[in-house]
Structures are given as C-alpha cells and as structure tokens.
Amino acid sequence: MTPFMGNPLTVLDTLARPMRDLRVSVTDRCNFRCVYCMPKEVFGSDHAFLPRAEILHFEEIERIVRAGVALGVRKVRLTGGEPLVRKNLEHLVGLLARIEGIEDLTLTTNASLLATRAQVLADAGLHRVTVSLDALDDPTFQAMNDVGFPVSRVLEGIAAAEAAGLGPIKVNAVIRRGLNEHAIGDLAEHFRGTGNTIRYIEYMDVGHSNGWRLDDVVPAAEIIQRINARWPLEPVDPDYRGEVAQRYRYRDGAGEIGVISSVTQPFCGDCTRARLSADGHLYTCLFATAGHDLRALVRSSATDADLAEALRVIWTGRDDRYSELRTLETVDLPKVEMSFIGG
Ligand code: SAM
Numbered sequence: 001m002t003p004f005m006g007n008p009l010t011v012l013d014t015l016a017r018p019m020r021d022l023r024v025s026v027t028d029r030c031n032f033r034c035v036y037c038m039p040k041e042v043f044g045s046d047h048a049f050l051p052r053a054e055i056l057h058f059e060e061i062e063r064i065v066r067a068g069v070a071l072g073v074r075k076v077r078l079t080g081g082e083p084l085v086r087k088n089l090e091h092l093v094g095l096l097a098r099i100e101g102i103e104d105l106t107l108t109t110n111a112s113l114l115a116t117r118a119q120v121l122a123d124a125g126l127h128r129v130t131v132s133l134d135a136l137d138d139p140t141f142q143a144m145n146d147v148g149f150p151v152s153r154v155l156e157g158i159a160a161a162e163a164a165g166l167g168p169i170k171v172n173a174v175i176r177r178g179l180n181e182h183a184i185g186d187l188a189e190h191f192r193g194t195g196n197t198i199r200y201i202e203y204m205d206v207g208h209s210n211g212w213r214l215d216d217v218v219p220a221a222e223i224i225q226r227i228n229a230r231w232p233l234e235p236v237d238p239d240y241r242g243e244v245a246q247r248y249r250y251r252d253g254a255g256e257i258g259v260i261s262s263v264t265q266p267f268c269g270d271c272t273r274a275r276l277s278a279d280g281h282l283y284t285c286l287f288a289t290a291g292h293d294l295r296a297l298v299r300s301s302a303t304d305a306d307l308a309e310a311l312r313v314i315w316t317g318r319d320d321r322y323s324e325l326r327t328l329e330t331v332d333l334p335k336v337e338m339s340f341i342g343g
Contacts (some may be wrong), residue, residue, distance in 0.1 A: 013284075013318035015166030020242055020272035022073045025342030026089065027081040028278050032110050034134075034147040036174055038339045039235075040146055042209040043324070056280045058092040061297045064276060066099055068272055070316065073274075075104040077130075079342035081278065084113040090124040097125025106130060108343060109174070112149055114157030122164035129161045130170040132343075133247040135183040136190055144180060151263075158196070169196040170258075173220045176203045184218075188227050192254040199245050199258035203237035205331045206286060208340040212331065220261035224248060229255065242272035274315070275341045282342045285320035289333055291341070 010018045028050050033040045033123035037323055056064075065076055076096055083089055084107075089302065096105055111131040118129070133154050135141040141151045156239055158169055173180070184200065191198045200223045227233060227248075236247040236256060244267070245258030263268075274281040280295025292314045297307060 008287075011312050011315050012043070013315055014317065015321070017242075017270070017318075018072050018272055019068065019274055020072060021075040021077065021274070022065060022068045023067065023077045023273060023275045023342045025276065025278045025340065026086045026092065026328075027060070027079055028337075028340045029085055030080060030110070030339055031084040031085055031112055031147065031259070032082065033264045034144055034174075035146055035179075036176055036203060037206075037343075039209060039211075040138075040338075045231050050279050054279045054295075056276075056278065056295060056298070058095055060280065060295070061092060061276070062095040062099070062189050063298055063304060063307060064280070064294055065096055065102075065312075067304060067311050068274065069099055069101040069313055070308050074102065075106070076102050077106045077108060077342075081342075082112070083107055084109050084117055090117075090120045093121055093124040093126045094153040104128070108132065109157075110145070110149075110277070111154045111157030111161075115153070115160040118157070118160040118164040118166055124164050126166060129166045130172055131158055131161070131284035132172045132174075133187070134173045134175075135180045136186040137183075138326065140180050140183060162196075166279055167196060171196060171198045172201055172260075173198060174201045174203055175223060177216045177218050179216075181218060184226055185230065186225055186258065186295050188257060189232065191257075192231065192250060195254050195255065197258060199260060201260040202263045204262055204286075205326070205336075206335065206343075207338060211294075215262075217263050219264040220246065221264065222241060223259055233257070234277045239314070242270045262323050263326070266326070268321035269323045271321075277336075277341045280315055281341075283336065284314065284318040285322050286338070286341070287322035287326075287330075287333075287335050288341070289335055291336070 011017055028040055047144045098215040106128045134144045136151055138150055142148050186209055187198045202220055203217050232251040234251055236249050245260050247258050249256045281291030282290040282294050297310055
C-alpha cells in the first residue's frame with residue numbers, strides 16, 4: 001500500500017483522520033427517481049427542493065473548496081442530486097481546476113446528460129467521471145431509475161466521456177436483493193476488458209426515505225464470490241488510505257472490479273471525506289443528521305482565513321463513525337438524504 005503522504009498543514013480529527021476528500025453537492029435536484037435514493041412517493045411533484053437563493057453560487061463553492069485544500073483536501077468530487085442538471089457546471093469545473101493542490105477533480109453522474117457535456121467538462125479541466133448504472137437491461141434499469149430512462153443513453157454517455165479523455169471510468173452499481181442481483185454478472189461481463197471498472201455498492205441506509213432493511217443488502221463478500229465463481233479474482237492492495245472500494249483483479253488480466261461494503265465491513269477508521277451540501281452546509285459523515293452552516297459565513301464579511309479556521313474547528317472536533325456503530329436504533333435516525341448531501 002502507498003503510504004498516506006500527509007502535508008504539514010493536514011488537520012486531523014479526534015480519530016486522527018485527515019480531511020482529504022471533499023464531495024460537493026451542486027444541486028439537490030435529480031432527473032431520476034431511483035427507488036433506493038429519491039423514491040417518487042417522497043420526491044414527488046410537490047416536493048420542496050431548495051430555493052435558488054439558498055444554493056451556493058459557484059464562486060462561493062470555490063472559496064470553500066480553497067479553504068479545504070489549504071487544510072489538506074486533495075480530491076474534489078462534484079455530485080448531487082444530479083450535478084449535470086445544474087446549468088453551466090463547466091464554469092465551476094474551470095474555477096476548481098485552477099486551484100493548486102487538487103490532485104483529482106471528478107464528477108459522479110447518472111450520465112443522462114453526459115453525451116453532450118463530456119467534452120465541455122473535459123475542456124474546462126475535469127479529470128474523470130464516475131457513472132452510476134445499476135443494470136444493463138431496460139426493464140430492471142427503468143424499474144430502478146423510475147423515469148423510464150434507457151440503458152443505451154447511459155452507455156452513450158460513458159462512450160462520450162471516454163472519447164473526451166475522462167476515463168478510465170468507474171461505474172457504480174447499487175445492488176439490492178431481489179431487484180438487480182442478476183446485474184452483478186451482466187455488468188462484470190460488459191465492463192471486463194474495457195479498461196473501465198465496475199464497482200458494486202452495498203445498498204445503504206442513507207437518508208430516511210428509502211425504507212431500508214438489512215435483508216435488502218447483498219453483502220460485498222457474496223458479490224465477490226459470485227463473480228469469482230465465473231471469472232477468478234484476486235485482491236489488489238489499496239492505492240491510498242481512505243480508498244472507498246476494496247479492489248480485485250481478474251486473474252486472466254481483464255481488469256479490475258471494486259466493492260464498497262459500507263454496511264458489512266464499515267471503513268470509518270479510514271474515512272477522510274467531508275461533504276458540502278448545495279445549500280452550503282458541511283457534513284462530516286454520510287449518515288449525519290445535521291451539518292455545519294458555511295453559507296452564512298461565506299455570505300458575511302468573513303475572510304478566507306476565517307473560513308479555513310471554521311473548517312479546521314469543525315474537522316478537529318469530528319468523531320463520527322456511524323457505519324461502525326450502526327444498530328437497529330440508528331437506522332431510524334432522521335439522517336439527511338443522500339440526494340441532498342451528495343453521494
Ligand atoms: N446523480 C448522481 C449519480 O447518479 O451518480 C450523483 C448522486 S447519487 C446520490 C451518487 C451515488 O449514490 C449513486 O451511485 C447512487 O447509486 C448512490 N446511492 C444512492 N442511494 C444509495 C443507497 N441507499 N445505497 C447505496 N448507494 C446509494
């Protein structure tokens with residue numbers, strides 16, 4: 001494993017974890033209604049999304065990201081909601097691409113709008129994209145995205161991103177028991193040998209609206225077992241501390257896969273991630289029930305140094321390790337929705 005190369009300014013939380021990744025949600029809106037994330041019954045036409053005035057402007061996001069980078073952030077991921085429904089996202093990418101110290105500038109997207117935007121985003125300075133795709137057959141995929149979106153258009157988005165130099169692409173699939181288990185093999189077969197990596201995500205109890213039950217989780221170990229039975233695998237060492245996915249390579253040289261096992265094998269001890277919601281709140285855990293308001297600060301006369309100091313205070317006080325403490329009681333906490341704080 002490559003050791004974590006901390007810089008002298010790196011701040012540590014109460015469990016000695018540095019702040020290394022910042023996920024920035026640019027909108028709480030999405031054009032999909034994935035049943036495990038933004039179910040229609042909760043996010044229907046009468047749902048109150050954030051009013052425009054409450055959403056951070058790109059320049060405000062840039063200031064907060066700069067403050068994070070001053071404290072050790074090296075990886076920035078734009079997410080949402082669906083980040084590509086935010087107009088002129090390439091402008092934000094351009095602002096962030098100029099910040100010295102960011103080693104990895106990426107975007108997580110459902111790829112529905114990627115085919116026409118990939119080149120502009122790459123030109124603005126985006127390094128990579130991660131695409132979410134839960135199945136390769138339309139009946140299953142459409143039952144999951146719940147807006148009738150076809151697989152072919154996601155594949156077109158992936159192809160456009162590759163052509164624009166945004167690869168190798170990570171493709172994330174959430175696996176839910178009884179819903180898309182067959183996609184485990186389909187996706188492995190499709191992406192083997194393409195240079196792109198499929199990563200299977202255990203269905204998580206994020207938010208409060210998806211009716212999560214432990215029985216719906218397909219454990220990462222089972223996913224690995226299933227693929228290994230068809231195409232033998234071997235584990236790959238992590239690249240860096242805090243890497244989210246456990247990686248495996250095909251023994252026949254056809255590339256890698258990953259599993260993200262935040263339910264069955266929690267990895268809080270290595271969690272180096274902070275999340276900024278579209279309305280400017282900083283969350284230090286995906287399963288948090290509350291965030292820290294940075295919008296009030298960026299909209300006041302606070303200087304960049306004040307902003308960095310506020311971030312430092314939040315991070316040094318951080319003690320979250322929800323996934324390790326998860327119990328039947330914590331599952332029912334009023335946690336913030338993933339579509340709100342960003343996946
Ligand atoms: N709209 C973008 C997308 O689809 O990638 C970005 C936001 S989405 C919330 C980010 C990721 O979170 C997606 O890969 C999605 O599948 C995943 N996700 C959402 N709810 C989840 C859950 N309950 N368990 C596991 N992953 C989930």
